[in-house]
Amino acid sequence: MSVSTSTPRDGVAVVTVDHPPVNALPARAWYDLAEALTAAGRDPAHRAVVLTGTGRGFNAGVDIKELQRTPGHGALIGANRGCAAAFAAVYECEVPVIAAVHGHCLGGGIGLVGNADAVVATEDATFGLPELDRGALGAATHLSRMLPPQLVRPLYYTGRTVTARELHHHGAVWALARSRTALLEVALELADRIAAKDGLLLRLAKEALNGIDPVDVRRSYRYEQGFTFEANLAGVSDRHRDAFLDARPDEGSRP
Template sequence: MGITSTSNGSGVAILTIDYPPVNAFPTAGWFELADAVRTAGRLQSNRAVVIRAENRGFCAGVDIKEIQANPGHQSLIDANRGCADVFSAVYDCQVPVVTAVQGFCLGGGIGIVGNSDIVIASDDATFGLPEVDRGALGAATHLSRLVPQHLMRALFFTARTITASELHHYGSVFQVVPRSELDAAALKVAEEIAAKDGRVIRAAKEALNGIDVQNVHRSYRYEQGFTFELNLAGVADEIRDRFEDDLARKRAAASQEAGSNA
């Protein structure tokens, strides 16, 4: 469980996210993934990185329970710094990063995907930012790399999700495949990149980042400032408490219904 790193022996590092059941990241997990991405990028024998996940979905974002369980703001600060660290590590990785997305990709998952170079998704994948429903902001920077500006705003304000097929229409998802074929499809693209001269690939990654029209690091940290503001005002705690209460009621109702049907 956690973040594991393997190699296919052909210049591709494969990083796997595994925080069952839904890949809600503990604070330490963000930093662990960031370190793994940087390490993989620095290794000269690697010419591409694949980020994939086990479990029901690619990423459910931060572990809200961990934040709520700790008094004060340190857990939130650590989670926000961890997210920024991962997103930066993916964007600045010395070699191209391919993400393989299945099921749901929410919150921090959008930051990982939005800063990746290539996105391969299963046909059951959905993408979204539930931040406004959790009393937080952030990753609109990365969602805006996946969809046009006005659609990004509609998705952000409503907390709706968008499908892999819809993102494929916009060109931000490179390929949509059945879930059973996801890993193979991501690896195939990564191996195609890894077959190139690594010196050229590394130069190309740096060059493309250099001509990017958006400063993703500064933009995301600006968004996070408003998350801190909402927390200092007590708004975020109120909304997160309400969210946890709603979850508890749903679990109790589901348990009661299961007992009735037994």
């Protein structure tokens, strides 16, 4: 697994996650991502950050295999704290963050894009929270930043995914890319427009916009996490995670 940072354009950093096969991240990787995003935003040379992933999809949430092979609750605590750190790093990055999404964006992926300043996506990208099927709860905080409540709730209860085109219709996706090849260019076009502004004013604008948000995303997500711990203590979560791994042993996701 690697989290890398590049600077393909003046003033623009690109943070890329590469963890085959599906970008389902172990706890340590969530912290690595948080550190990379924080560092990119702190660098005075950067005025915008693009967050993207390689391989089959943008992000598939948490590595369930790590949760199931680790005795006790240490892995779960690590994953939950790591996710919280990465989600917060997107939200609190000193400059605007653009999420460039292809393929799947599930579980923890929603936590990342829901806290981003803008989302661009390929037309075939899909977004969803399969949390109940994984014995967990979480990231409704972030999906609620993208869609109205009467869409968020049935999506959350059913685990149904939505397409990038549907999110674009609701205003949650800034622009659609026709292909994965074109995705980064679409993201960089928006990043360039943002990076053309004064760096100090952009940082002030980001802080101001966060300050007027009606929901404290850190506190809201932490509240959700409490119910994930309750489900684990009740013995429900292991049963659902084991069933998921039995059905799809090469993958794993939940935030």
